[in-house]
Amino acid sequence: MKVAYFPGCCYETSAKEYDLSARLVCKHLGIELVEVPDWNCCGSTAAHSTDRLLALALAGRNLALVERMGLTVAAPCAACYQRLALARVELAGDECVRQKVNELTGYAYRGSAQVKSILEVIADLGEEKVKALVKKPLHGLRVAAYYGCLLLRPAEVQIDDPENPQLMDRVLRWTGAEAVDWTHKAECCGASLAVSNEDVVLPMVARILRAARLSGADCLATACAMCHFNLDLRQPKVSRVFGERYHLPVFYFTQLLGLAMGLSRKETNVHKHIVNTRPLLTRVLGEER
Amino acid sequence: MQELLISDQSSDTFCTKLWEESGQDVAECYQCGKCTAGCPLAPAMDLAPNQVMRLAQLGLENEVLNAQAIWLCAYCSTCSVRCPRGIHVAEVMDALRRMARRKGLPGAAKARRVAIFNDNFLATIKRFGRLHEVGSMLLFNLLSGRLFQNADVGYEMFRRGKIKLLIGRIKEIGEIRKIFQAVDKRRGQECPEQGGERK
Numbered sequence: 001m002k003v004a005y006f007p008g009c010c011y012e013t014s015a016k017e018y019d020l021s022a023r024l025v026c027k028h029l030g031i032e033l034v035e036v037p038d039w040n041c042c043g044s045t046a047a048h049s050t051d052r053l054l055a056l057a058l059a060g061r062n063l064a065l066v067e068r069m070g071l072t073v074a075a076p077c078a079a080c081y082q083r084l085a086l087a088r089v090e091l092a093g094d095e096c097v098r099q100k101v102n103e104l105t106g107y108a109y110r111g112s113a114q115v116k117s118i119l120e121v122i123a124d125l126g127e128e129k130v131k132a133l134v135k136k137p138l139h140g141l142r143v144a145a146y147y148g149c150l151l152l153r154p155a156e157v158q159i160d161d162p163e164n165p166q167l168m169d170r171v172l173r174w175t176g177a178e179a180v181d182w183t184h185k186a187e188c189c190g191a192s193l194a195v196s197n198e199d200v201v202l203p204m205v206a207r208i209l210r211a212a213r214l215s216g217a218d219c220l221a222t223a224c225a226m227c228h229f230n231l232d233l234r235q236p237k238v239s240r241v242f243g244e245r246y247h248l249p250v251f252y253f254t255q256l257l258g259l260a261m262g263l264s265r266k267e268t269n270v271h272k273h274i275v276n277t278r279p280l281l282t283r284v285l286g287e288e289r
Numbered sequence: 290m291q292e293l294l295i296s297d298q299s300s301d302t303f304c305t306k307l308w309e310e311s312g313q314d315v316a317e318c319y320q321c322g323k324c325t326a327g328c329p330l331a332p333a334m335d336l337a338p339n340q341v342m343r344l345a346q347l348g349l350e351n352e353v354l355n356a357q358a359i360w361l362c363a364y365c366s367t368c369s370v371r372c373p374r375g376i377h378v379a380e381v382m383d384a385l386r387r388m389a390r391r392k393g394l395p396g397a398a399k400a401r402r403v404a405i406f407n408d409n410f411l412a413t414i415k416r417f418g419r420l421h422e423v424g425s426m427l428l429f430n431l432l433s434g435r436l437f438q439n440a441d442v443g444y445e446m447f448r449r450g451k452i453k454l455l456i457g458r459i460k461e462i463g464e465i466r467k468i469f470q471a472v473d474k475r476r477g478q479e480c481p482e483q484g485g486e487r488k
Contacts, residue, residue: 009419010420010422013422014446014451038460040414040459040465041414041420044410045363045364046406046410046414048383049364049383049387049403050386050387051387051476052310053475054468054472057468058414058468061465103471104467104471105468106464149365149366152370153366153367153370154366154369154379154380158370163370186367187329187367188329188367190363191363192363192364193330193363193403195406195426195429195439196402196403196406196433197403200333203332233446234442272449272450274445
């Protein structure tokens with residue numbers, strides 16, 4: 001299966017391990033990812049908060065490039081997914097807006113591109129196919145699947161139920177891990193405000209970590225570069241500010257899939273995180289060879 | 290106590306303006322408060338989301354556009370999927386941000402920082418076609434007058450090889466610049482984004 005791949009701007013920096021693990025896991029699963037040639041930033045929150053047409057044009061250029069490839073596009077980053085998917089809906093539904101956007105981009109986009117998150121692409125393969133590749137089941141690992149907001153809302157682009165999503169839980173169970181039931185899986189972590197107003201965001205991160213710990217989870221899994229950045233990188237600070245000691249490793253779901261499929265910890269880059277993942281992975285998978 | 294002037298006419302005018310910018314009719318809101326109940330940012334806001342909706346209904350344009358709340362909304366859209374009147378509240382907030390931004394940089398500190406962050410983010414996209422994480426953060430620190438904020442975060446990222454100082458431009462950067470130029474030129478001309486009539 002061939003899928004167009006939209007890495008997103010963080011793929012070489014803050015979300016390096018997401019990009020690398022997504023590529024490796026897809027390769028093992030027989031999904032051929034073809035990078036969208038000369039893609040540009042999806043525009044993210046900054047563009048849609050500033051100018052509606054700018055947001056549509058930045059996403060629209062990417063959609064036009066994808067349409068030329070004749071493939072469905074998959075984005076690992078939830079923010080990229082949401083922007084591309086929302087633009088797809090708007091440009092497919094409104095010819096007048098599409099024309100305006102085409103004038104801005106200089107492309108003749110017809111509105112036919114399909115957009116998916118990498119989580120959907122992998123989940124679509126089905127239990128049998130994924131389970132067949134699991135060589136080192138993650139038995140004994142209790143994971144809190146954290147979806148955040150961008151994959152679940154607004155309604156036009158939701159990949160699962162916005163109040164009680166199960167898609168990532170299901171995929172994680174295929175690895176042999178236990179996906180815990182918990183309260184904050186669909187709550188926003190506030191990442192888009194983290195640089196501008198960290199004081200506002202820290203309590204939001206704290207609420208999510210608290211809920212994950214209460215559920216008995218050993219770690220969190222995410223499918224969003226921004227959530228990961230916020231929950232992992234700010235965890236020591238949350239511990240400091242609120243006087244609560246957290247040690248909850250935050251994985252990309254692709255890293256856990258990769259480990260279960262027999263990829264090494266080095267290949268899945270689990271050492272790149274701020275919260276040390278070694279003690280937990282040693283407990284679950286044994287000493288690293 | 291501050292005196293506010295409320296009239297049917299200003300209310301209707303503002304509801305229509307907002308409808309053109311967002312495709313949402315705030316007059317439909319019946320103030321159940323569900324948006325506020327589920328909003329993870331409501332505790333940090335000066336006006337709760339349902340209050341923003343009410344002031345917008347009443348046509349109190351200045352009060353709404355000067356609120357910090359519209360800038361603290363993260364567009365997580367929990368409000369939108371729960372609204373019993375089917376109003377995409379997050380889209381209303383987004384539209385209010387755009388309207389406020391056209392009137393200039395917001396004055397209140399928290400709101401101003403969000404707007405500056407957005408401006409920097411877009412400036413790096415205009416230049417490179419993609420986000421320059423470090424450049425955008427440093428520029429933000431400089432312009433928001435807090436030089437060392439997030440320095441701890443930056444250091445941890447650097448140690449893990451997650452910082453790249455140089456980023457390449459996309460090949461067709463000219464196409465991106467053209468988009469920005471055209472949008473800049475268009476701004477200011479009032480032009481309804483939504484087709485059709487408000488009920």
